[in-house]
Amino acid sequence: MQLGLTARPTCTDSVDTYRYFRGPIYSYTLKQAINDGFLTPFKLVPIVGTMDEYIYTPDDGVVVEGEPKR
16 A cells, blocks of 8 residues: 655654654655656745735625726
8 A cells, every 4th residue: 555645844743644654755855846847936925915804795896907897
């Protein structure tokens, strides 16, 4: 039987998986995956939002290219 876990960080704060499966037998870094063409490079853009302050109303619409659509 084989079980593959993806997107596992290389930290030990989730010790339950390490205790059950022991340590990883293979590791493939993000940089390796990007260089090999399996993943696309990315850029982090910090965004400060106000979703905590947002209150939905039935008149809210979705804005697409500057035009509201209901």
